[in-house]
Amino acid sequence: MITLRAVTKTYKKGERGEVTALGNVSLEVAKSEFVFIVGPSGSGKSTLMKLFTREERADEGEIYVAGRNLNTIRSWKVPALRREIGYVFQDFKLLQNKTIWENVAFALEVIGQSSSQIDKRVPDVLELVDLSDKAEAVPSELSGGQQQRVSIARAVVNKPKLLLCDEPTGNLDPSTSIGIMKLLDRINRTGATVVMATHDQHIVDSMRKRVIELETGSVVRDQSRGVYGYAG
Amino acid sequence: MSARTRYVFQEALIGLRRNLLMTVSVVLAVVVSMALFGGSFLMTKQVERLSSLFIGQIDTLIYLCDGRQCPEITEEQRLALEEELLNEPYVVSADYVDKQAAYERFVELFENQPELVDTVVPEALPASYDVKLSDPNQFELVLSKYSDWPGVEQVFDQREIVDQIQSVGSVFQVGSLVIAIVQLVAAGVLVTMTIQVTAFARRDQTAIMKLVGASNWYIGLPFMLEGVIACLFGALLAWGVLGVLVPIGTGLVSDQIPWVPFVGGRDILRAGPLLILIATGVALVSSTIALYRHADV
Numbered sequence: 001m002i003t004l005r006a007v008t009k010t011y012k013k014g015e016r017g018e019v020t021a022l023g024n025v026s027l028e029v030a031k032s033e034f035v036f037i038v039g040p041s042g043s044g045k046s047t048l049m050k051l052f053t054r055e056e057r058a059d060e061g062e063i064y065v066a067g068r069n070l071n072t073i074r075s076w077k078v079p080a081l082r083r084e085i086g087y088v089f090q091d092f093k094l095l096q097n098k099t100i101w102e103n104v105a106f107a108l109e110v111i112g113q114s115s116s117q118i119d120k121r122v123p124d125v126l127e128l129v130d131l132s133d134k135a136e137a138v139p140s141e142l143s144g145g146q147q148q149r150v151s152i153a154r155a156v157v158n159k160p161k162l163l164l165c166d167e168p169t170g171n172l173d174p175s176t177s178i179g180i181m182k183l184l185d186r187i188n189r190t191g192a193t194v195v196m197a198t199h200d201q202h203i204v205d206s207m208r209k210r211v212i213e214l215e216t217g218s219v220v221r222d223q224s225r226g227v228y229g230y231a232g
Numbered sequence: 233m234s235a236r237t238r239y240v241f242q243e244a245l246i247g248l249r250r251n252l253l254m255t256v257s258v259v260l261a262v263v264v265s266m267a268l269f270g271g272s273f274l275m276t277k278q279v280e281r282l283s284s285l286f287i288g289q290i291d292t293l294i295y296l297c298d299g300r301q302c303p304e305i306t307e308e309q310r311l312a313l314e315e316e317l318l319n320e321p322y323v324v325s326a327d328y329v330d331k332q333a334a335y336e337r338f339v340e341l342f343e344n345q346p347e348l349v350d351t352v353v354p355e356a357l358p359a360s361y362d363v364k365l366s367d368p369n370q371f372e373l374v375l376s377k378y379s380d381w382p383g384v385e386q387v388f389d390q391r392e393i394v395d396q397i398q399s400v401g402s403v404f405q406v407g408s409l410v411i412a413i414v415q416l417v418a419a420g421v422l423v424t425m426t427i428q429v430t431a432f433a434r435r436d437q438t439a440i441m442k443l444v445g446a447s448n449w450y451i452g453l454p455f456m457l458e459g460v461i462a463c464l465f466g467a468l469l470a471w472g473v474l475g476v477l478v479p480i481g482t483g484l485v486s487d488q489i490p491w492v493p494f495v496g497g498r499d500i501l502r503a504g505p506l507l508i509l510i511a512t513g514v515a516l517v518s519s520t521i522a523l524y525r526h527a528d529v
Binding site for chain 1: 442443451
């Protein structure tokens with residue numbers, strides 16, 4: 001699903017010259033895998049996520065996502081790539097003036113899905129995230145955990161092959177976080193590849209999925225059934 | 233209407249309402265600009281009509297006697313005149329316009345002033361020769377030779393009058409065009425600013441649209457539609473303003489100079505599509521610039 005070969009990404013930082021966000025990173029993520037990306041702030045987690053969606057372009061190396069070479073893909077084909085990727089944010093990014101139904105339906109409307117498809121898929125996905133009874137509520141009427149479920153519903157309503165989660169439990173309490181992780185695990189079991197950047201040690205340790213650790217832009221650990229820090 | 237189409241129009245209307253003051257500014261700027269453009273266009277038409285009054289392409293008119301100021305020219309005299317004219321080395325053509333043809337030309341020229349047409353009968357207009365000279369400066373030769381020719385009432389040089397009309401008309405045309413262009417640039421800048429404001433207000437939606445894979449043109453469509461709607465409304469208003477003010481203005485002036493063929497409804501109707509085209513073009517260009525240089529869409 002994802003292949004990185006010797007990828008380097010640098011940013012210009014005014015008078016200080018360049019900062020290397022990712023340096024010579026190589027990794028592979030198979031279909032239907034569940035991968036945690038961990039590391040301290042500034043380690044390159046967010047940059048990695050942005051590279052996957054072509055929000056940023058690598059300066060060196062090769063990136064393949066969902067079979068597409070992101071170095072050579074034409075700009076007008078990027079939207080098609082993104083339709084195969086779901087994205088979950090730490091701050092939910094829901095539209096406050098739309099109902100839950102409308103927030104989820106929005107992801108289908110703007111890519112041209114028919115009304116009949118929208119009317120079929122939105123209830124299905126609200127049921128998946130256990131929010132069928134909240135369809136007419138607006139985000140301000142929901143708890144943080146519920147809002148994150150809506151965000152996940154929007155991310156998966158188009159049945160993406162890849163789900164990217166950037167600190168999805170960052171604003172949630174531990175018990176709510178567990179509920180979100182169970183949902184993501186359930187989605188992963190349906191076949192979607194899940195890549196999640198996180199600081200949440202408890203979640204990583206309890207789920208024992210593959211862990212890729214970044215430090216100052218380099219992969220320092222790649223461990224199947226890993227934990228947040230080095231074991232032992 | 234599909235959900236997509238509905239979304240585009242809804243968002244465009246929301247944007248227009250959200251930035252109502254800026255929308256009004258855009259509309260006003262476009263109204264002024266398009267009214268000036270339309271005025272310039274109508275001035276061109278007016279100059280054309282006025283020039284036609286003097287049969288613009290023709291250098292020299294030779295009016296023939298019809299019994300009022302001098303004895304009516306006979307057919308023999310007319311043919312002799314025509315032969316003489318055509319034998320002149322500096323005459324390119326000499327076309328005979330009989331009274332009926334002269335009347336028909338008059339009716340067409342003054343179609344917007346029926347009250348004037350009603351007062352004229354075919355017999356009142358003299359027959360003439362429309363003479364085209366190879367060198368307009370030869371007019372003096374024509375004047376000196378044919379002023380006293382049997383059957384000729386008057387030899388008339390139209391060029392000077394037409395030149396004066398056209399130069400006065402040009403001053404007004406160019407003046408109004410310059411002001412119109414300045415206003416149009418202002419309207420374009422206002423459209424760009426409005427879209428920047430809307431893009432900022434809509435940034436969350438735009439970010440989500442980009443991430444879920446909406447195409448760039450679809451993301452930009454509501455913004456462009458906002459600009460087009462505002463400019464189109466301005467152009468239509470300007471068209472209406474011209475439709476009201478021009479007849480009033482020409483009506484007032486025609487009382488003083490009834491012999492001038494003024495622009496009318498048909499010319500104003502022709503101006504409309506031109507104004508709509510220009511206004512829409514400016515809207516599309518301005519919104520495209522705003523979207524791809526400033527609004528990060």
